[in-house]
Amino acid sequence: MTSGELRVRLFAGLREEAGWQERSLVHQSGMTAAAVWKLLNLGGTAPPATVRVAINHEFAALDTPLANGDEVAFLPPISGG
């Protein structure tokens, strides 16, 4: 992954509402998943409480600072098994 970039992924219902599943963004210092959500106009000023965030395949908090090359994903409620 190029340094200075973030990759953003959406799944299931979120992906279909947004109409895309993956995007790249220029990373700016201090950026968080919450900021990414707003910047990409994913709905309202923050994700609904039921949406979970993953950074590089690990669950993470909305306000975790992102690093160059991070993959940030917004996950609608899990309905597995």
Added chain:
Amino acid sequence: MTSGELRVRLFAGLREEAGWQERSLVHQSGMTAAAVWKLLNLGGTAPPATVRVAINHEFAALDTPLANGDEVAFLPPISGG
């Protein structure tokens, strides 16, 4: 099974201590499993607390009155599965 008779069965350690596995007895009115134990000299005046009684394949109390043709069994502690 002949009317007027009881069948007595022993299992596992109890069978080996007594040296037999099955006996017939003449049934006498009012007889209980406790009385059978004493009559057959199975040890002491009553079975140890760990020994369970079955009458006709169902667990039963020591003082349940027996009926003609009943099969009474003395079961050492279960160690199944």
Added chain:
Amino acid sequence: MSPHPLAVLLDVELLVAPFDPLTSLAAWQARLMVGLPSIAAAEAHFIGRVRPVTSDGSPLEALELEHYPGMTEGRIAAFSLALAHQHGVAAVLVRHRVGRLKPGEPIVVVAVAADRRGPALRCCQELLETLKHEAPFWKREWVNGCGHWVAGNTPL
């Protein structure tokens, strides 16, 4: 499928020879396909095998399992049916060895089919405990040609 099916497919058998648990489970699943009104979405299984050591740690030669013919099968069928109704499950399978078993051989298979995972898992677990404490089986451990009756059950 109703959470409290009226009919339970109950299948209990004592086996005198070595058996393969997965073969028993495959045959059971085939019978469920025919016998159940609807697919059971949840299945819980348990397989128990003979440990290679005795309860006090010696290498085991063989495990002998004595039972009370008639009563043992009868008790297992009775409490399996009661537990099946209590948990609202659709089918129960029990296979239990008797006779002389070698280390590593399967002793017991319990399987429960239900509409939901909770009842299937809980019924399987409770059936296994009941089997340990309410089914007339007696274990004798053989070490160097000597047999010792086991006093109680293996710990959970």
Added chain:
Amino acid sequence: MSPHPLAVLLDVELLVAPFDPLTSLAAWQARLMVGLPSIAAAEAHFIGRVRPVTSDGSPLEALELEHYPGMTEGRIAAFSLALAHQHGVAAVLVRHRVGRLKPGEPIVVVAVAADRRGPALRCCQELLETLKHEAPFWKREWVNGCGHWVAGNTPL
């Protein structure tokens, strides 16, 4: 076998095509025979299948399971290992379908091998719950050509 084995045989895979749970279990048992230092006396299994009806009771055409490639396998491996250590079990198997499933098709198999029935049963049950709530899977129910994302998990 020690109650807290240092090594756990961990075996997690997502499957894109229909599979037979008992075949997966047979292959796993064969690997345990080779990979475990001693026989595991207790094995607990769970099999989940697609219900023929949707969560609101309509006849289901198909169930679609979306996942997050990489993260889903990673999360399952991580919590399976943690639970295996916590319960002191010897081996864990997880097989989980993704993609489009027909009613009755197996979705998930979980199996746990341990020295005792308690750890095997408890670890299997807890692993299944964790799988439901912590592994990124999303279900879409298809009815008459229309797909609806399922909001939460099936009840216990």
